[in-house]
Amino acid sequence: MKQFLLIALCATSISAVAPATVEAAAIKRACLASDRSAATRARCNCIQQVANQALTNSDQKTVAKWFSDPHQAQELKMSQTARDDALWDRYQNFGQMAQAVCS
Template sequence: MNNFAMFGVVIAILAGCSNSSGSSNNNPRPGPVTNRQAAPLSTGPINSACLSSNRSARSRTLCGCIQTVANQTLSGSQQNRAAAFYNNPHQAQVIRQSDRAADERFWKAYRAYGERSEQVCS
C-alpha cells in the first residue's frame, strides 16, 4: 500500500469507521473476528482518546474495538503515541515522513495496526 493510501487509512481510523454491512446482529459469531460487533471491546489510551474526540462517528463499540486491536499489535508506549494523534493529527504526518529509525519502526507498527483495525472494526 503506498504512503498516500496508508495515510488515508490512518485518517479513516481517526475519523471513525461506520458499519457498512447494515448488520444489527451484535452476537459473537464462531470463527475469526471479522467486524466490530464480534470483537471484544477493550479500554486503554486509544479508546479514551477516541471517546473524548469530537469525531462524529465515534462510539463505544468502535473505540473499544480499535483499542482491542491496538492491544494485539502495539506496545503500551506505541499506544500512547498513537492516542496523541487524536488531538494532533498532523503529528501522524510528521512521524510518517520522518527519517529517524525509531519513527520508521513506530510507523511500520502503526500501519499494521491501522490495516488490522480497518479489517476488524469496519
C-alpha cells in the same frame, strides 16, 4: 487519512485486569473524546482490542496523542529515523487490522 487515523486512534481496552492494559486505554479515551460520529463506544472498544495486540503501550500513548494533534503523525511519518519508521510500520499494520476487524 482522517478515517484511517480515526480507526487507528479509536482503539479501546475494556481490560482492567493488568495495569499495563489499563494504561493502554489511552487510545479508547482519545477515540471517545473525538468529535467524530464514527467514534462509538463499540468501535472504540474494538479498536483498543486490536491496539492491544498490535501496538506496545508506548506506541499506544504516542498514537493517542495524534487524535488531538494529527500533525504529529505526519511528522513521524516524514521522519527518517529507524525508530520512527518502525513505529509507522506498526501503526499502519494496526490501522489495517482495525479497519478489517472493527468496520
